[in-house]
Amino acid sequence: MFSKILIANRGEIAVRVIKTCRRLGIKTVVVYSEADADSLAVEMADESVFIGPAPAAQSYLVADKIIEACKQTGAQAVHPGFGFLSENAGFAQRCADEGVVFIGPNPGAIQAMGDKIESKKFAEKAGVSCVPGHIGEIDDTAHAVRISEEIGYPVMIKASAGGGGKGIRVAHNRQDVEEGFPAVRAEAKASFGDDRIFIEKFITSPRHIEIQVLGDKHGHVVHLFERECSIQRRNQKVIEEAPSPLLDEKTRAEMGAQAVALAQAVGYDSAGTVEFVAGQDKSFYFLEMNTRLQVEHPVTELITGLDLVEQMIRSAYGEPLAFKQDDLKINGWAIESRIYAEDPYRKFLPSIGRLVRYDPPAEGERETYRVRNDAGVREGDEISMYYDPMISKLCTWAPTRIEAIDGMARALEDFYIEGLGQNVPFLAAVMDQERFRSGALATSYIADEFPEGFAGTAPTALQTDIMTAAGVAMHRLLAARAGGAPRREWTVLVGHDSRVVAVDETDGVLSLYLAGEDRTLTLDDVVWLPGRPQFKGALNGVPFTVDVAPAAEGFVIRHRAAKRKVLVLTARSAELHGKLPEKAAADTSKMIISPMPGLIVSMDVEVGQTVREGEIVCVIEAMKMQNIIRAEKEAVVKTVSAKAGDSVAADEVLVEFA
Missing domain, CATH: 3.30.470.20 (ATP-grasp fold, B domain)
Known part of the structure; x- marks a missing residue:
């Protein structure tokens, strides 16, 4: 068996391989970029080798650096994990030429099946049923449009060397292809160092x-x-x-x-x-x-x-x-x-x-x-x-x-x-x-x-009971620490839902009477102290965990996908609280706000320019994904606060309209 293996990857999969190697008594080496210098994988491995700057094209995708790390450490084999060089037939062959075992399929198998275009050709020759599409490389955007219209929309634009969901777009019309093809090509180049693209029919509602x-x-x-x-x-x-x-x-x-x-x-x-x-x-x-x-x-x-x-x-x-x-x-x-x-x-x-x-x-x-x-x-x-x-x-x-x-x-x-x-x-x-x-x-x-996107879910009756029980239990603990006398009745607001809750504590069980029915919270099962972000308990004997955060007068509690502000109030406080006006949301209708932290790839407008509805304003990239920001309506650009190459934060104002 091998005595030392180099892991040409990072993050979770590097840790995963290390764990198996430890069990088998094999020493491990990990390579790392500047961004991963203090990573868990580096900490766990027996040895580590620095291979360059954070961008993968300058570190994890550079075969010469991986081979040199093997020679430097005496690693007999390389496990590529997934992504990066894991499906690169040239790298697998290079390993063989250098006397390093590639822990993966032989270069011929990778060449035949790892490349998305070649695998389709091979599968067709072998009589395997394939999804209809263009089995071949695509020259440019105009070529992509012609092929897409021959196949018939919708089509899927895919990177030949793709994987992990990167380098894929579904196009429903000509405009989608014109915008999606260059974006997929850019993502493919950045993620895999290979910008070849193919197009196939998108099967509706598949599994x-x-x-x-x-x-x-x-x-x-x-x-x-x-x-x-x-x-x-x-x-x-x-x-x-x-x-x-x-x-x-x-x-x-x-x-x-x-x-x-x-x-x-x-x-x-x-x-x-x-x-x-x-x-x-x-x-x-x-x-x-x-x-x-x-x-x-x-x-x-x-x-x-x-x-x-x-x-x-x-x-x-x-x-x-x-x-x-x-x-x-x-x-x-x-x-x-x-x-x-x-x-x-x-x-x-x-x-x-x-x-x-x-x-x-x-x-x-x-x-x-x-x-x-x-x-x-x-x-x-x-x-x-x-x-x-x-x-x-x-x-x-x-x-x-x-x-x-x-x-x-x-x-x-x-x-x-x-x-x-x-x-x-x-x-x-x-x-x-x-x-x-x-x-x-x-x-x-x-x-x-989730056609309108994800906005959480409304609490079910059980979740409302869980939030109520957690809120009352935390409120009682805080009140006891402050020296307050326990009350037998509270008005509990779960979001906009108001309920009167009678409370009784006997033999380590907190009984909550809700709408004529009782719920029991076993205090022995409660795990929470002020400042802790989670409350664990058992309601009617069924364990639950909620996330909790302090809020004015109460808590913000989340159980699974349901989140509400929970207030535990006296009857008089609840009456006064109901008269408070709701805070109006800020008007951001004349702004383009960054939806995520990332890097500005391009700023496509300038001050004084009139943009039309649907026109591209800028492109932001993060984690190998490009996000195209469009104007929601026709307007004149008043200010531009970022340029290509700038790093921006989520909610940062990028463009303001007059």
């Missing part, structure tokens, strides 16, 4: 289902069943699960057999994923093959009991697979939620900054489910604008799908992040939706369910 394959250097290939990755935004997977709620045994076997046949045809000898677009009728088409470890591999590990990183290492070392297809079985159900540094209340735009507080749920067994959290960050770390905004991958496993979903909802309650925008409330909202729980998924799920 995204992928088959995990695993091969060795002795001609053996198996599949490890499927994952469903249909919950996506901007073509970036958000929630994944294994197995898929769509497939029956017959369809699962057919998809698996097709994936294995494709892998065998190219001599595949590592972990890889064959992706399919599936219809609700269980029809499916080959989409592409990712010749690397997938971000969502933990859910496959949870239902099979295999460590895919270990299997990749053993295969690269030349060991044969220790099992056959008939030895593999699906055990239970697993869900993965990607915790992103993004603001779901601002259309999921990136949110960079420091993790002032980072408190994930404890990993391990619960009564009915298991928790796993793959992360590459610690409290105090900074989420950089230069890389993918993923903070961690929260996973739950349980014997059944509903138990896994319920476990995920509870784990998300326990996850606390402060200092930047994050998508935990959104993920919790999905877990509570009946459509998701029923398994009626599609890649359009987020657009279907």
Whole structure:
């Protein structure tokens, strides 16, 4: 077995590989850029090598620096993780030429299947059913428009070397292509160092289902069943699960057999994923093959009991697979939620900054489910604008799908992040939706369910009770510390909902009488002290966790996706409070405000210019994603406060109109 492996990656996946190597007794080396000098991966690895500035094109994508780091440290093999150089056939060949083992498929397999254009050509020759499209490179925007109109809208513009949801746009008309093609090309160049683009038909309301394959250097290939990755935004997977709620045994076997046949045809000898677009009728088409470890591999590990990183290492070392297809079985159900540094209340735009507080749920067994959290960050770390905004991958496993979903909802309650925008409330909202729980998924799920964007959810009756109980319990504790006498009755405002609550405390149980019914909060289960951002308790014996923040006269409390201001008042205070006027929102109708922190790629207007509705004002980039800002109506530019190359913060005024 290898004695030392270099990890040519960063963040969560670097930490993930280190953990497996530690278990196998293998020493590790990580490379790092300026932005990652103080990262968790650098702290955990046995050795680390600095490879350059923060932009990936100057560090993680430079093959010469990776090879030199191997020579410098004596690493015998390179694990590329995902992204960066993981699907670069030239890098895999370079490793072989330099006597370094590439922990991934052989260069020929990467060349045949890793490139999106070449994989489609190969699949067509092999008789695999493919999505209709233009299998070939696209010269320029005009060429892209001609091809799109020949295929018929809508079409998908995709980077040939793409992955991780980067370098993809859906175009519904000519204007979308004219704007989307150069944007995708720029994203592809920045993310992968390869700006080749192809175009294919976009299948309406599809499901995204992928088959995990695993091969060795002795001609053996198996599949490890499927994952469903249909919950996506901007073509970036958000929630994944294994197995898929769509497939029956017959369809699962057919998809698996097709994936294995494709892998065998190219001599595949590592972990890889064959992706399919599936219809609700269980029809499916080959989409592409990712010749690397997938971000969502933990859910496959949870239902099979295999460590895919270990299997990749053993295969690269030349060991044969220790099992056959008939030895593999699906055990239970697993869900993965990607915790992103993004603001779901601002259309999921990136949110960079420091993790002032980072408190994930404890990993391990619960009564009915298991928790796993793959992360590459610690409290105090900074989420950089230069890389993918993923903070961690929260996973739950349980014997059944509903138990896994319920476990995920509870784990998300326990996850606390402060200092930047994050998508935990959104993920919790999905877990509570009946459509998701029923398994009626599609890649359009987020657009279907949140057509106006995400604004949280209204509290259910149970959530209102939870917020009431938490508010009363915290108020009583604060009052007791101040020396106040306990009251037997309060008026509790949960948002605009007012309720009179009779309170009684006996033998460590706080009884709350709400509308003639009682709710009991077991004080022994309460975990909260003034200043703590989370309140944990059990209402009627059912555990819950809420986020809490102090507010004038009360608290702001969030339970899953529902957030309200909660005031615990005397009857007289409640009467007076009802007479207070509401504060009017500031008028920003004549301003262009930055929707996210990032870098100004271009400022397309100047003072005195008349802009028309829909005209581009500026382009902002963060975390390898470009966001085009348009004028909402015709107006004359009064001031311009930023220029190309400037870094801007969220809510910063960029342009003001007369």
